[in-house]
C-alpha cells in the first residue's frame with residue numbers, strides 16, 4: 001500500500017476520533033495506508049507543517065485552523081488546491097454539496113476550494129439547565145437579555161457567564177454575529193496589501209467595556225486564555241452559561257456533571273442588522289505539494305472518503321463538529337439524531353442563519369500572531385492594567401504592522 005501521513009492539532013476525545021477516522025479509511029480499502037500524527041495544538045501543527053515544508057519533510061496532509069487560513073493559502077507552492085487534487089483523481093467536485101458557511105472560508109477568490117473543509121464548528125452557548133431552573137430564567141438570545149438575567153444567576157450561586165476564547169468567540173465572531181466589518185479590503189479577502197484591522201470599532205469597544213463591567217460585578221469570570229480552565233467551571237456545575245465550540249459537544253457529554261442544552265451565540269439587539277450567521281471555526285485539511293502521484297491519489301481518495309455522508313455523520317455525532325455537506329445533515333436528521341440530542345444541531349443551525357455582508361469570513365495574514373497580541377491585551381484589561389480603548393488601540397496598531405509585514409513577504 002502507499003503510505004500517507006496526516007499531521008493534526010487535536011487532542012483528548014477529538015484526537016481519539018481522528019484515529020478512528022483513519023482506521024475506518026484504512027479498513028475501507030487496500031491501496032493506501034494513512035497514519036495520523038498529533039503535532040500538539042492547532043498553532044503547533046501549523047508551525048510544524050510550514051517548517052517541514054521549508055525543509056522538504058512535509059506530511060501529505062496538514063490540518064490548519066481557521067486563523068491560519070491566510071498563512072497556508074499564501075505560502076507559495078506549499079499546497080495543491082483540494083479541488084484540483086480531487087478532480088485530477090477522477091472524482092467530480094460539487095461545491096454546492098457543502099453547507100453555505102463552509103464554502104468561502106478556505107476557498108480562493110474564484111471560489112475554488114484550496115483547503116478541504118473537515119472539522120467545522122460554530123461558537124455556541126452551552127446552557128446549564130439546572131442553574132437556569134434554579135434562577136427561574138430562560139436562556140438569553142441577546143446580550144441585553146443576558147444583562148437582565150445575570151443578577152438572578154449570580155444570586156442562585158452561579159458564575160453567570162464564562163467563555164473559552166475571547167479572540168474567536170468575542171472578537172472575530174462579534175463581527176460576524178453583529179454583521180460589522182472586521183477589516184478593510186472586504187475583511188481581507190480582496191487583497192493582502194494595505195489591509196487594516198477595524199478593531200477600534202465602537203461596537204467592539206462597547207462589548208469589551210461590558211465584559212469588563214460584568215467581570216467587576218461578578219457576572220462574568222475570566223480564567224485566562226486557556227480553553228480548559230474556563231470550560232472546567234461549566235463542567236463542574238459552577239457556571240450557568242459557557243461559550244464554547246460545537247466541537248466540544250462530544251467531550252462535554254462525557255465530562256459534564258449536570259444536564260445541559262445549547263443555544264446560539266448571543267448578539268446585541270441594539271445593533272441594527274445583528275443576528276447573522278457566525279464564521280466557521282475548526283480547521284480544514286490541506287494537501288501538501290512535493291509528493292508522488294500515487295500519494296496524491298491516496299490523499300484525494302481520503303478526502304472523498306471524508307465527505308461521504310456516512311463518515312460525516314459518524315464524525316459529527318462523535319465530536320459535535322457540524323456535518324459539512326447538506327447530504328450528511330439530512331442523513332443525521334432522518335436518523336432522528338437531533339430529536340434525541342437537540343444541542344448537537346445548534347452549531348449547524350447557527351452557520352445556516354441568514355448571512356450578512358460581514359458574516360462570511362475573513363482572510364488575514366499572520367493572524368495567529370495577531371490573536372496572541374489580542375490575548376495579551378485582553379489579559380491586561382481583566383487585570384486592570386489597561387483601559388479597553390487603549391487595549392484596542394494597541395491591538396490595531398501592532399496588528400496592522402503584522403498585516404503590512406505579511407503583505408511584503410507573502411502578498
Ligand SMILES: O=P(O)(O)OC[C@H](O)CO
Pocket residue numbers: 065066067119120121122168245246247280281282283
Ligand atoms: O475548537 P474548534 O476546533 O472549534 O476551533 C475553535 C477556533 O475556530 C480555533 O481557531
